[in-house]
Amino acid sequence: MSVTDTSTIGQGITVNRSGQTGAFGGELLTVNFGPHHPSTHGVLRLIVELDGEQVRSVKPVIGYLHTGIEKQAEALRWQQVVVVTDRHDYLSPPINNLAYALAVERLLGVDVPPRANALRVIMSELTRLSSHLIWLGTSGIELGAITMLMYCFRERDRIMDLNEEISGFRMHTSYIRPGGVFADATPRFLEMLDVFVRQMPGYIDEYEALLTDNPIFRSRTIGVGRLSAEDAKRLGASGPMLRGSGVAWDLRKAVPYSGYQNYEFEIATSDMCDCYGRYLVRIKEMREAVKILRQALDRLPDGPVNVDDRKVLPPPREELETSMEAVIHHFKLFTEGYSVPPGDVYVAVESGRGENGCYIASDGTHKPRRVKFRSASFVNLQALERMALNHLIADMIAIIGTADTVLGDCDR
Amino acid sequence: MIDETLVVEKGVSAGDAWITVEPANVHRSLSGLKDEGYQLLVFLSCVDHLADASKSWPARYELLYQLRNMDTKDQVRVRAFVDGDPPHIESVHDLFPPANWDERETYDMFGVVFDNHPDLTRILMPDDWVGHPLRRDYPVGGEVVEFSEEHETWQTAPEKA
Amino acid sequence: MGIDALAESLGQNILTTTLGRIVGWGRGNSIWPAQFGLACCAMEMIDSATANMDLGRFGSEAFRASPRQSDLMIVSGRVSQKMAPILRTIYDQMPEPKWVISMGACASTGGVFNNYALLQGVDKIVPVDVYIPGCPPRPEDLVNAIMILQERIKAQGFVTRQ
Numbered sequence: 001m002s003v004t005d006t007s008t009i010g011q012g013i014t015v016n017r018s019g020q021t022g023a024f025g026g027e028l029l030t031v032n033f034g035p036h037h038p039s040t041h042g043v044l045r046l047i048v049e050l051d052g053e054q055v056r057s058v059k060p061v062i063g064y065l066h067t068g069i070e071k072q073a074e075a076l077r078w079q080q081v082v083v084v085t086d087r088h089d090y091l092s093p094p095i096n097n098l099a100y101a102l103a104v105e106r107l108l109g110v111d112v113p114p115r116a117n118a119l120r121v122i123m124s125e126l127t128r129l130s131s132h133l134i135w136l137g138t139s140g141i142e143l144g145a146i147t148m149l150m151y152c153f154r155e156r157d158r159i160m161d162l163n164e165e166i167s168g169f170r171m172h173t174s175y176i177r178p179g180g181v182f183a184d185a186t187p188r189f190l191e192m193l194d195v196f197v198r199q200m201p202g203y204i205d206e207y208e209a210l211l212t213d214n215p216i217f218r219s220r221t222i223g224v225g226r227l228s229a230e231d232a233k234r235l236g237a238s239g240p241m242l243r244g245s246g247v248a249w250d251l252r253k254a255v256p257y258s259g260y261q262n263y264e265f266e267i268a269t270s271d272m273c274d275c276y277g278r279y280l281v282r283i284k285e286m287r288e289a290v291k292i293l294r295q296a297l298d299r300l301p302d303g304p305v306n307v308d309d310r311k312v313l314p315p316p317r318e319e320l321e322t323s324m325e326a327v328i329h330h331f332k333l334f335t336e337g338y339s340v341p342p343g344d345v346y347v348a349v350e351s352g353r354g355e356n357g358c359y360i361a362s363d364g365t366h367k368p369r370r371v372k373f374r375s376a377s378f379v380n381l382q383a384l385e386r387m388a389l390n391h392l393i394a395d396m397i398a399i400i401g402t403a404d405t406v407l408g409d410c411d412r
Numbered sequence: 413m414i415d416e417t418l419v420v421e422k423g424v425s426a427g428d429a430w431i432t433v434e435p436a437n438v439h440r441s442l443s444g445l446k447d448e449g450y451q452l453l454v455f456l457s458c459v460d461h462l463a464d465a466s467k468s469w470p471a472r473y474e475l476l477y478q479l480r481n482m483d484t485k486d487q488v489r490v491r492a493f494v495d496g497d498p499p500h501i502e503s504v505h506d507l508f509p510p511a512n513w514d515e516r517e518t519y520d521m522f523g524v525v526f527d528n529h530p531d532l533t534r535i536l537m538p539d540d541w542v543g544h545p546l547r548r549d550y551p552v553g554g555e556v557v558e559f560s561e562e563h564e565t566w567q568t569a570p571e572k573a
Numbered sequence: 574m575g576i577d578a579l580a581e582s583l584g585q586n587i588l589t590t591t592l593g594r595i596v597g598w599g600r601g602n603s604i605w606p607a608q609f610g611l612a613c614c615a616m617e618m619i620d621s622a623t624a625n626m627d628l629g630r631f632g633s634e635a636f637r638a639s640p641r642q643s644d645l646m647i648v649s650g651r652v653s654q655k656m657a658p659i660l661r662t663i664y665d666q667m668p669e670p671k672w673v674i675s676m677g678a679c680a681s682t683g684g685v686f687n688n689y690a691l692l693q694g695v696d697k698i699v700p701v702d703v704y705i706p707g708c709p710p711r712p713e714d715l716v717n718a719i720m721i722l723q724e725r726i727k728a729q730g731f732v733t734r735q
Contacts, residue, residue, distance in 0.1 A: 038638040043611055064659070066690050071688055072685075072687075090613035090616065154623070411653075
């Protein structure tokens with residue numbers, strides 16, 4: 001069956017008889033989970049071959065959200081690219097910013113001050129919480145637990161309020177930039193964060209009370225979507241897909257960045273290798289994120305939040321009134337932008353989905369030569385076929401949910 | 413172990429170790445590195461060095477394979493330079509399953525043909541798209557915005573790439 | 574619906590004010606959106622449907638999965654070249670009367686991305702009633718857009734877009 005068969009596009013589930021025979025002598029049905037579907041978490045198209053109700057093969061078709069972000073980044077200046085990095089994995093924008101900012105700083109050879117690192121860790125962990133909350137809410141509602149959506153988005157709104165307090169934006173903050181962060185944390189932000197961190201463990205207990213011992217949730221997720229540790233490593237999975245199969249690999253511990261080595265937290269793993277195991281992993285990751293936030297908030301160092309290099313970041317506005325050099329730097333930065341020395345570098349960070357990385361190649365000019373985003377969802381989605389084989393079609397929903405793919409990240 | 417005779421050049425760029433190999437030896441080099449412990453192919457991509465004046469490049473398309481060793485936490489980047497219209501190189505999907513979709517994306521965006529790939533079709537653009545968008549001589553496209561010179565120049569292929 | 578047949582038989586000569594107002598009030602207060610969340614704006618759309626903003630109080634309690642049961646399409650997110658024919662198909666599958674809200678900068682004009690891969694505005698393929706700027710717009714912006722749309726629907730009465 002060719003992929004260009006447009007007769008079934010957008011029709012939700014339709015049936016094409018492909019003529020092959022199944023295990024009981026019936027025909028194999030080819031079913032199209034079209035790009036417009038309530039449960040595919042975005043515009044993912046799956047071409048599924050069914051033998052009765054059992055899945056015999058799954059073929060994902062992506063590209064319905066291809067935005068040309070990498071081409072757009074080649075047409076923008078280095079500091080403008082931060083804005084488009086927000087938008088590929090749209091559940092965790094600050095983490096994408098962090099990958100890009102770390103890569104540019106490595107090529108430039110600058111180090112950010114400790115307060116900037118602590119603020120970056122705070123934003124990353126808040127984003128990890130927000131991403132897992134959205135995952136929990138949407139996966140819950142697809143398996144029938146409608147209350148989960150309401151509970152999780154209630155907390156996500158509080159994280160959005162925190163984002164707005166520190167950067168002015170709810171979602172696409174563009175807060176973490178090469179050279180530091182956008183602005184210092186206000187006292188009001190620190191108070192709001194303190195209250196949030198104290199209340200969050202209670203909320204996570206509420207979510208667990210709804211789902212963890214729920215017989216319906218357990219029967220829909222235990223034993224469903226099995227991915228052994230060897231398969232997970234062979235297929236290049238990362239994040240909760242890998243840790244849910246028992247492999248203790250977390251980039252924050254293995255290749256620490258932004259001062260993560262100074263915080264105490266555990267890697268969440270589970271030996272169950274199925275959807276329920278990954279659910280437990282993500283719940284534990286939420287608790288660990290709260291722990292890291294508490295430590296970062298208590299030990300927030302004082303000092304500047306931006307590197308003191310006028311070639312990279314503009315001077316403060318008061319200086320423009322007195323110093324000619326400051327005016328020239330400001331002008332240069334906002335018309336042409338800074339140039340990054342030639343070379344290439346790859347930096348990976350741990351996002352809610354797994355390893356999200358940014359590879360940049362510079363040719364010495366003020367625009368990038370190539371910006372490539374290594375997307376965890378792109379690689380994790382290839383494991384879908386392995387996880388879904390011989391399951392029932394209703395289990396496909398649980399399996400797509402557990403993979404936690406963001407199609408913006410996949411298609412870029 | 414990777415055969416040292418296969419390595420054309422090696423170096424370190426901003427803390428990242430890299431080696432350059434001939435395109436014909438890519439499969440052998442990656443196989444050797446995989447036996448050494450670099451079991452994870454982090455990503456596979458391409459850089460187009462058309463009109464790149466920063467140094468003299470052996471060929472136009474640079475293919476990159478980033479490998480990681482999960483036990484020793486080391487990483488290495490393998491580079492191969494290919495030319496041609498379209499450029500050809502051997503596929504490594506049998507060594508590393510994640511390379512399957514990465515190679516389809518590189519074919520879609522740059523036009524690099526991977527020999528022995530099971531299903532080399534477009535993955536991100538519609539199937540009947542003409543052209544390879546991430547090549548430097550492909551225009552950015554989009555719409556002209558009034559009073560914006562920048563957006564005007566995005567409509568045609570750049571002369572200086 | 575029989576009202577349209579009645580309107581045709583009455584012709585253009587009779588003003589139907591009270592009946593039109595009742596129909597407009599009914600349609601405006603029971604808008605059922607089709608789920609068409611594409612990208613980041615979909616997150617804010619879901620946010621406006623949950624407990625904090627609660628679109629349910631405007632009559633949009635159920636976001637229908639099938640376009641054949643809905644009358645509003647909220648295009649929330651960027652529309653790529655591959656997705657454009659599908660969006661048009663879904664729009665065609667919706668029964669009359671139908672409305673479209675283009676949520677966010679990407680759906681309205683192409684947004685941050687001015688390149689080969691995106692449709693520079695969804696109004697190139699479907700007629701749009703309300704545009705919401707923002708990247709992404711706040712949930713309050715979406716609620717505001719639905720209220721503006723409700724005013725339009727109530728003012729239209731019987732006769733919708735020809």
